[in-house]
Amino acid sequence: MTSWPTQWPSTAAELVAVQQDLAVARPEPWHPGRHHVIGGCYACGPHGLVGRGQAGDPVWAAAAAYSGEQCVSRASVSGVARGPYTPGLLALRVGPSLAAAVTALTVAVDVLIVDATGRDHPRRAGLAMQLGASVGVPTIGVTHRPLTAVGAPPADQRGATSPLTVNGAVVGYWLRTRTGTRPVAVHAGWRVDAETAVQIVLGSARWRTPTPLREARRLARVRRR
């Protein structure tokens, strides 16, 4: 099974049900090959938005695909949030827009970096996992901080890691992508374990944020303007 039938619910109760199904899904693990196309996707809302927002808020999302240092496809879309931001229910807000941006890419990506958590989630089914299941692509989460997981910061040296755990289970790692800069939280996602996620993110991070995600973020903000 490569893809997993996921919808994008419009209510919290339906989304929770989808997450509960995702949490027990056992898709085939993905392993990186010698060469691969790495995608990144990102979503943002109105610039000055304060608080949780609400249903109907505009959303801008973008995706970028890289083969090595070369960007081989870009796409951006605009959409509408189906609810306010609630920790654990981010998919309600930006899930459909992210999926639209990713499917608008003209090049197939082997693995996708998402600005969201994966197994680090109250129901162990964060947006990175749901997006991967929805579009049928292995995913990795990269965020500024964990949602529910905890872990000591890593040494101040590029490549240093420290585990992020929830109830003793490793769901991701803090990863120092640049010496002297705050680490990023790297999350196991759809078909990608935490160790593989770190390997992919470090290899694609010339700056603090991995390049495909950095470019998607830039594009989404340009689209918003």
Added chain:
DNA sequence: GCGACAG
């Protein structure tokens, strides 16, 4: 009661 809490 308050803040914190992926974006």
Added chain:
DNA sequence: ATCTTGTCGC
């Protein structure tokens, strides 16, 4: 999400 300052890479 977004605010900030300084710094670095392009």
